[in-house]
Amino acid sequence: MIAIIDYGVGNLFSLMSSLEYLGLESCVTSSKDVIEKADRIILPGVGAFGDAIKKLEDTGLIPFLREQAKKKPFLGICLGMQLLFETSNEYGDYKGIGLIEGDIVSLEPDISDKNLKVPHMGWNRLDIKKDDDIFKYTSDGEYVYYVHSYYGVNCQKSTLATSEYGVSVTGVVKNGFVYGMQFHPEKSGDTGLRLLKAFSEI
């Protein structure tokens, strides 16, 4: 069973439908008991970092999730990935969960081509930098769907895949059992489904 962490952020319809389509059991929960019993954890999220980390702190789950992440596969998606980092400067200075070394910063000043629009929204090529079981069913150069204005930096050690958008955008990160995807696998067609399937087998 996959526990999808419920902290009042985002629309979980597509994520739940994707897992259901793959025949994977999931439940949306903020209960420690349920998360403890689950064999995998997904941290979803859309919106702004400050608001989301505050809501997650309010659930009182953060220290517990840090412990859980040592024991079972853990996946952060989009803002859920960003929350795993150490810091973010999106509309203020915030501390993240700290499971992935690095920082979340604004894309705009780092993009070389000023004609490129922000948010980085649409389908982009995923360049696999380090092979991993998460890419068991995915080939280098497949396309995934992004929607974001901030991105992960100072995370070379954990970066598995990137996409080019006037700067190298961190796409997939990993530290031990902990994975993060900046794009939306639940919106990335068959490529996304295959990434979720691989996660369910880690």
Added chain:
Amino acid sequence: MITKRIIPCLDVKDGRVVKGTNFKDLRDMANPVEMAQFYNDAGADELVFYDITASAEGRKLFSDILTDVAKKIFIPLTVGGGINTLDDFDRVLKCGADKVSVNSGAIKNPDLINQAAKRYGDQCVVLSTDVKRVGGSFHIFARGGRDDTGIDAIEWIKRGVDNGAGELVVNSIDTDGVKNGFDLELLDKVTSVVNVPIIASGGAGNMEDFAQLFEHEGIDAGLAASIFHTKNVLINELKAYLKSKGIEMRITGEKVK
């Protein structure tokens, strides 16, 4: 680098996909769920659903169809038609929409864009516009292209983006259904004043029309209905053709399962 997007548009009335020429003469075409599945398999990058029913029963049927599609298809879904309030946003987002497009609703209440952008984020709010030449300028038309509002289209679009619209659908009534190419004059005017993704709509008749469209800087996506519905143009062939012209396209791999 990010790809250009090819987006089929499904106008849904009383549970069926329909398509007219110059906004009139609606013809019954197909089952929306089957059609969505067909487009997903053919490599569509996104789907747009417009609810063009007026009745409450039609709206309920539309919600059911949308939910059904969203459970089976894992590419972005944009939904429009009858979006007048934040409750309407909520209703379609709960049925699995990723983005919500507002048109007449924003004309009736220009604050709607701003309120929705604050609640759901800019990326969720799409401003859809029906534009037609009147005299020497472009006007915004309301009610599915029937009423001239007298509003200058370029000013309206700029204002919508300032208010938080994260994406634009620019539909030219003059070229819609004529199949003689997109309205490049109008689109160039729009790209020069805003910096959000622009979806061009109205006028696609063949594959060359898309190649010509993407030569124009600032256009992110091409939307069409009838040429895809009739299978005169197949999406996978169109994308392979555009890629061969050097345009960045998502070419899909094998299906899962």
